[in-house]
Amino acid sequence: MPFTVKEVERYYDPKVMPHIWCAGCGNGIVMMAIMRAFAALIWDPNDIVLVSGIGCSSRLPFYVNVNTLHTTHGRALPFATGIKFAKPDFHTLVVTGDGDATAIGGNHFIHACRRNIDITCILINNQIYGMTSGQVSPATGYGKFASSAPYGSVEHSFDLSGLALAAGASYVARSTVYHVEMLPKLIKGGFEHKGFAFIEILSSCPTYFGKFNKLATAVEMFNWYKEIAIRFDKLKPGEAVPEGKVTIGLLHQEEKPEYIDQYDKMVQKAQSQSN
Ligand code: SF4
Ligand code: MG
Numbered sequence: 001m002p003f004t005v006k007e008v009e010r011y012y013d014p015k016v017m018p019h020i021w022c023a024g025c026g027n028g029i030v031m032m033a034i035m036r037a038f039a040a041l042i043w044d045p046n047d048i049v050l051v052s053g054i055g056c057s058s059r060l061p062f063y064v065n066v067n068t069l070h071t072t073h074g075r076a077l078p079f080a081t082g083i084k085f086a087k088p089d090f091h092t093l094v095v096t097g098d099g100d101a102t103a104i105g106g107n108h109f110i111h112a113c114r115r116n117i118d119i120t121c122i123l124i125n126n127q128i129y130g131m132t133s134g135q136v137s138p139a140t141g142y143g144k145f146a147s148s149a150p151y152g153s154v155e156h157s158f159d160l161s162g163l164a165l166a167a168g169a170s171y172v173a174r175s176t177v178y179h180v181e182m183l184p185k186l187i188k189g190g191f192e193h194k195g196f197a198f199i200e201i202l203s204s205c206p207t208y209f210g211k212f213n214k215l216a217t218a219v220e221m222f223n224w225y226k227e228i229a230i231r232f233d234k235l236k237p238g239e240a241v242p243e244g245k246v247t248i249g250l251l252h253q254e255e256k257p258e259y260i261d262q263y264d265k266m267v268q269k270a271q272s273q274s275n
Contacts, residue, residue, distance in 0.1 A: 001184050007039040008032070013065040020059055024210075024218030026177035026203030030124050031060050033183035033201075034095075038066075040188050048091045051080040053100040056131045057124035057203070060095045074105025077112040080119050088260050091191065093120040098139035099129045102158055106138070113167035113196055117259040120190040120197040125160055126205035134208030145212040164198040165252050171197035172252040176225035177204055179248060189250060195258050202229075202246070 012035060021027050038048065048066035052058035054073040061068035067090075071079045076094045084092045101109045101123050112119065127144070129135040134147040141157045161174045171193040173186040183201065190197030204210065204221035215221045232247040241247055 001036060001040055001181070001188070003036050003039050008035045011035040011038045011045055011065050013063055016062055019063055021056065022205075022207045024204055024206040024221070025056070025130075026126065026201070026205070026221075027057055027060060027124060029177040029180060030057070030095075030122065030183065030201050030203060031063060033180070033187055034060075034093075034122065035064065036184035037187040037191055040184065041191060043091055043191075047089070048093070049080070049083050049087070050093055050095065051076045051083065052095045053097075053105060054131070055097040055100045055129070056126070056205075057095055057097040058100060060124075074100055074103070074108060076100070077105065077108045077119070077121065081112065081117055084117060084119055084260060085263075088118075091120075092118075093122065093191070095122050095124065097130075097137075098123065098125045098127060098160065099137040102138045102160060102163065110163070110167040113164050113169040113198065115259040116168060116170050116195045116256055118194055118196070120187070120193075120199070122187065122190075123160060123198065123200045124203045125200050126203045126209055127157075128205055128209040128212075130205050130208055134212060140209075144209075147208070147212070161198065161200045161247075161251055164200075168196070169198040169252075170195035170254050170256050171250075172200075173198070173250045174200040174202070174246070175248045176202040176229055176246075178222045178225040179229065182248065186250065189253075193253065195256060 045066045050061045051069045052061050053076040076096050080092050080094045127139045136146045136149050136153050138158045140153050143152045165172045175182045190199050206218050210216050210221050228246050229248045230245040232249040
């Protein structure tokens, strides 16, 4: 997806630099992909609302020059739901992390998927709690190491895209920060989709996940993502995903009634019956 620096600069706020992310962190790659998707759609920054919770990934709105909201832990989706109700014409998106969205925010996450509200949720999955120094998250993985699992985690992890799909999200996509050119396309697809769009991005955290799991440099982490990723559209119908691999690309898209539309229709119906 071609772009010029000028097109992307419209969405970027240099005044707040330097950022807080570690060298080799994938969050900046995701931020650039989001801004490229904005630029491709020529969205007015004043019409965009970017909401986040708490964590390394949730610092992203600080650096983007649109309307932003940095909220409480796990609660980005309820805040975004309120915004979408109040301002349905705004392009509302959420940036969150694996811990933020699927541990403390897990209940909000499944219900936002179930309602099919027209919000794009970009989940940066670094498989760990980065900001608090590397504890096990719901996506860390069985046998993986963390500061709170020095002998290996005994917890099985969520398949986050599978969780979104099972909970009712009508657009589900996944990729990694290695697949730089795929990211803005999947995000743009989510923006254009009417309904709840979920995009999971496996992201490098060499500082904690990498250090604990023999992937201590960004290059090692990127090579690992390259190795484990398999394109979903290359699988034959019904073909099992090979052991140790993760599917990437657009995993699911369907049309189904959107929450705000249905709510408005219900209000109109109630008002017409009461007249
Ligand atoms: Fe990124 Fe990990 Fe550093 Fe957080 S701790 S900024 S996720 S590399
Ligand atoms: Mg995390």
